[in-house]
Amino acid sequence: MLTTRRVDAYHALTVVAPGIAERYRPGHFVSVAVGGPGTPMVTRRALAVHDVKPDYGGTVDFVIAVSGPGTAWLADRRARDTLDLVGPLGRAFPLPRDPVNCVLVGGEYGSATLFGLADVLLRRHCRVDFVLGAASADRVFGALRARRMGETATLTTEDGSLGLRGRVADVLPGVIADVRADVIYACGPMGMLRGVTAVGIEFDIPVQVAVEEAMACGIGVCMTCVLPVIGDDGVTRMVRACAEGPVFRGERVRFDDIGTIPFDALGAPGGGSARNVT
């Protein structure tokens, strides 16, 4: 590990990880072991890749919000400690072929994953506008950089301590209209993704969301990170956020049914959809 520093409410870590840096595409995440040797924490923690840089053969940046013992341990690391990382993991954001207008919407530390995406979009001559929100000013991540990289950067806080008072979904319709958005990319809490997706549907603009589900393995073997997603065939399946995601088309995610097995999902109890077999 190279450096560690505080950024408002978050901790930013830079790690030398050439293998990950090299294969990284925007939307990827990594998993990190926490607690050191003999740790009582048996699962890895998922972290979005914030940035990759070519220094030292390839470094990777993470932004961490302390929410429990694992993230607290990560926030406590000092320069030169080593970290056990696996990645890059997951399905990256699909990129437009043409130079379209993209609105990048981030909530809390979810914004972190958008800057690598913005880089690539800008290289493809897309227009990039940001909408970043959080509960309070110190939890809005990357406002400065968004202002620098984006054509515009609209900020919202629930307490009004920075930008507009409210949520990103409240201001999104205005932004979409102003910038004549072709596509929306969003990363943040589920509630926010649901709101952003609803706006996308209303305006008939595709939304790519990067979801966050509790993960134990990050590589697709534990089956704990599932959510109901409608497939190309119209059938709802419980799919893994880590392997099939974390990026999904927003309108395919059944946000209202997260935390349940929808009765019409493939293999739902009662066997109502057993007819969908094979």
Place this chain on the structure above:
Amino acid sequence: MLTTRRVDAYHALTVVAPGIAERYRPGHFVSVAVGGPGTPMVTRRALAVHDVKPDYGGTVDFVIAVSGPGTAWLADRRARDTLDLVGPLGRAFPLPRDPVNCVLVGGEYGSATLFGLADVLLRRHCRVDFVLGAASADRVFGALRARRMGETATLTTEDGSLGLRGRVADVLPGVIADVRADVIYACGPMGMLRGVTAVGIEFDIPVQVAVEEAMACGIGVCMTCVLPVIGDDGVTRMVRACAEGPVFRGERVRFDDIGTIPFDALGAPGGGSARNVT
């Protein structure tokens, strides 16, 4: 924690702990929590007090031999980390009233506990001679200091890499004769204590041994650290090394029966000694 440094095969730690320093008497030990918050290691580790000094209101020195995950964690601590200590614990070495001739026998890091004792004995105008032994030169602890403090310091190593080849019990008879010893104090592995006690019995000199038994609590509540010791009434009881010890009169400890419940111990299975009740 103040400092941490390597001393041959050992790690030496200095900790600011005024409460412990103040109440310390030679032979005392402390227990230390290992592994940090949420540690998977549920028991404390026992450590003999090596030295106490008045600096910073009172500091305590420990000497650590890495033998498992807990001592490895301790050896990894850096200056300014904090340690969770409980102590001083246990029964200290009984001290002679008169200025007698004392031989202090230490094995491996067991020597560490003898220097605080030597200090007090010297202040009481006792003659102090050291016999220190270990498997190899780098595991003999405190040779220099023993030479400085003691009238003589005899060193043994099993591989002959320092001092005489052999064990402390081999050279002890000669030392006893040379210095006309009145009492022996010993700390080190059980095998060594047994050997030293045998020599003491042979020469009819009292031996005070500080034993080392696997401990879970260090304060007398878990009952895991017991060994068979003969009481003043001649009855063998399974007594706690942490609460009744770690210092015992050597000839009272049934070294050959450690790891068993002697059939004639109070409350031994079969109830042979139930007559000893009340």
Place this chain on the structure above:
Amino acid sequence: MSPDGRSVDMSTYITHVELANPVITAAGCAGTGRELAPFFDLGRLGAHTTRSITMAPRAGRPTPRMTETPSGLLNAVGLPGPGIEVFLDRELPWLAQRSIRTIVSIGGGSVAEYTALARRLAGAPGVTAVEVNLACPNIEDRGRVFARDGAASAEVVASVRTVIPDDVPVVAKLSPDVTDIVTVAAACAQGGADALSMINNPLGMSIDTDTMRPALAAVSGGLSGPAVRPLAVRCVWQVYNALPLVPIIGVGGVTTGRDALEMILAGACAVAVGTALFHDPLAAVRILKELEELLAARGIHRLADAVGRAHRPPGSGSRHLEESSL
């Protein structure tokens, strides 16, 4: 004190016996009580539970008696102790003089032995409750542990209940190594247990890969500590669900106020602290303080309102039954 400035009523009941608060020491983990006195006043706890007292003095098992496992401890201590006479003579009076609420744990090898122990305890001053440690081998059933058999457990409990005065609750302490803890719990309640304590240590084992022999002299031993907490919470939950009126002492891996609260939400009205005392002699008082703060922070002003609360569907509120509109 809670954010609104009200303090939390921490008192709890084992049937009609009131404890000032729900945090108690677990059997066999707090010595005679004297050992903890240098660290804190045992009288600050809801109660102190003694190690399991036996008729005759017992030397216990050979060493090694313990080994660490991940987040756990395996022990095979073997109920060492001086026997009931010395206990009544020298240990109980020390506790009684200090008005320390004392739950006396008893262990025997036959119904007759438990009964004899109960008879010696009946009328002894300073016995707040009697806890029947059922995790003892039944010498009349080829060493099969009482706790593994509902009928045998109930027989012990019934016999002890007969002998102990009515105003002293009898608590049955259960082991999790059974196919169905609810059956055993129900049998004990049927047999007259006023309350249940769970869990005693599940049976575990560890092998030293260097010596290639069992790590404990006794080969297997009881597992305790945070590792077993999920088993304990599950047992408390299941039994509270089946027998909501029987008071439960939750035991197993409680190390923090959050752990204690978890047990209480699952249905325990008291929480015993065992292995955590080995790691931190002040654990029990720290847990009590943390628990009180957690309750206050949740706006819960009476411990009793938190008992079993995780069973209630979300949103069903915290109103007392007497205030309910039903």
Place this chain on the structure above:
Amino acid sequence: MSPDGRSVDMSTYITHVELANPVITAAGCAGTGRELAPFFDLGRLGAHTTRSITMAPRAGRPTPRMTETPSGLLNAVGLPGPGIEVFLDRELPWLAQRSIRTIVSIGGGSVAEYTALARRLAGAPGVTAVEVNLACPNIEDRGRVFARDGAASAEVVASVRTVIPDDVPVVAKLSPDVTDIVTVAAACAQGGADALSMINNPLGMSIDTDTMRPALAAVSGGLSGPAVRPLAVRCVWQVYNALPLVPIIGVGGVTTGRDALEMILAGACAVAVGTALFHDPLAAVRILKELEELLAARGIHRLADAVGRAHRPPGSGSRHLEESSL
């Protein structure tokens, strides 16, 4: 390679079926096999165990499906999967093409369902062994889990054994939540189980002290990881002691080569790695390497010589039976 330069013969047998080495993946913890392919070649392991395959596709349980506990993991995943037809169509062939030794785990709600699953598997290419996951609720016995009842377990095993070809071993996977694991194990062996696998997850529970509700959507779940290893080692030890001729797959909290060796010394001839794969996708191959080194360092040249070794009194040596003077 051992200090004397000899390499260790790591091969092991599940009855007559040879595995190149004793380290296998645990059911439900290694996906379809494909997910681990980016990390290592599954063919390097003794075998891969599938998740438990069911007749119909299953969506599994709602989320949250897991929560961490000290040195453990609670899960209530609920046997999600596409059902046996898709398994035979798309998952088994992928494994068979790569010559990955495959133990197919099956789960059902009735004897008939297990039998039907076995019938579909009989003759399918690439089935090294069939593991019967008995930790499923028996719909014909009010949802009582098969593994908790020796007779019900034996009935399932016997029926599967009848249908599966003789040269494919049938392994019964047992749960520790029973009063006497040896009784259940013996019943399964009697019923025709060629080998036993233990342990499946003991039932545990955790409550979120912030929401004051169960942490898992399914309320309770299975405990796994290092926390349960002492229970697993104890079960392996007890069953090996009672049934020394029945091969045992040791499962539960194996994270290092030392843990694997512990299982083997207790009596397991193979060791399955589950939760450790979540923490380290390379865990199984690392454990295999560490195990080989530990055996070599102890001068043990054949894995088979280490199986059950902790049962032998110290000093009884490591001589093979055929070299013994008896």
